[in-house]
Amino acid sequence: MFTGIITATGTITHADQRGDLRIVISCPFDPAMIVIGASIACSGVCLTVVERGGSAGDAWFAVDVSAETLSCTAPGMWDKGSTINLEPSLKIGDELGGHIVSGHVDxxxxxxxxxxxxxxxxxxxxxxxxxxxxxxxxxxxxxxxxxxxxxxxxxxxxxxxxxxxxxxxxxxxxxxxxxxxxxxxxxxxxxxxxxxxxxxxxxxx
CATH class of the missing domain: 2.40.30.20 (Elongation Factor Tu (Ef-tu); domain 3)
Known part of the structure; x- marks a missing residue:
């Protein structure tokens, strides 16, 4: 669950077509605060972190983008070099500053x-x-x-x-x-x- 309040933007540094599309996004987060299996909204798409690394302020994380997600989202947004809006999922006690957002593109x-x-x-x-x-x-x-x-x-x-x-x-x-x-x-x-x-x-x- 998200609120639609963007906390940072990231850049796609790698896009590797496997069974699904594995993308790596660089961002100004602290990798210690990025949990494997956590959800991050990437330009409105809820995706699961499968890898992460880097240092505080210069982090990266990887997600897998399925064919279904590719078919339902904006063309070109997953290309290498694209800029992505980022929002980690809500935690109990976080301010609901926007509105309730599921991270499912309609x-x-x-x-x-x-x-x-x-x-x-x-x-x-x-x-x-x-x-x-x-x-x-x-x-x-x-x-x-x-x-x-x-x-x-x-x-x-x-x-x-x-x-x-x-x-x-x-x-x-x-x-x-x-x-x-x-x-x-x-x-x-x-x-x-x-x-x-x-x-x-x-x-x-």
Whole structure:
């Protein structure tokens, strides 16, 4: 379980296709605090640590990425040299600063536009039709592992949805959102509460 509050970014230094894809991510964590078998959200994807090493502030860890995960996540995100948003799993007593995030990607969206709005950046992302019922103004959504508040929603003729986000300078600086460009794919996870509400409504009808 996660909150969508990114604690660091990492860089994929190795990507080795075995039975699954074994990737190694360098990061500024303390390897003594990375437990083998622990979960770390990597740009919104919950993955299990299988190796770790390095030194405090210059650590690395390895994870295995299955074919299923590759098929459900943003193309190119697992390439060597890619930057990844990182969040270790919640511990009892941790602050719930964002919203409840499972680390299970529901769909891949596309950045449609990026504009400066005051000191912030306005992003508009297109999500597929399957996610449209779960995205609402002032609701929560996870984009590449980051907990964000939806500011606007525009339903499209093809049943997809455009939703707008305002990214403050701090978030742009400490996550990958600062380097996103138009047409980039992003991992999306809908709000858990919205998921269950939709399920209950479908059973009633």
């Amino acid at each position: 769909a891949v969206g596309t950045l449609i536009s990026r504009e400066t709005e005051g000191d912030s950046t306005r992003l508009v992302i297109q999500a597929p039709a399957d996610l449209a019922p779960f995205i609402a103004p002032k609701g929560s959504i996870t984009v590449d592992g980051i907990s964000l508040t939806v500011n606007s929603v525009e339903d499209q003729a093809d049943r997809s949805v455009l939703f707008g986000l305002n990214i403050i300078p701090h978030t742009a600086e400490v996550t990958t959102l600062g380097s996103l460009v138009v047409n980039d794919p992003v991992n999306l996870e809908i709000d858990t509460v919205a998921r269950y509400l939709q399920r209950m409504q479908s059973l009633r009808s």
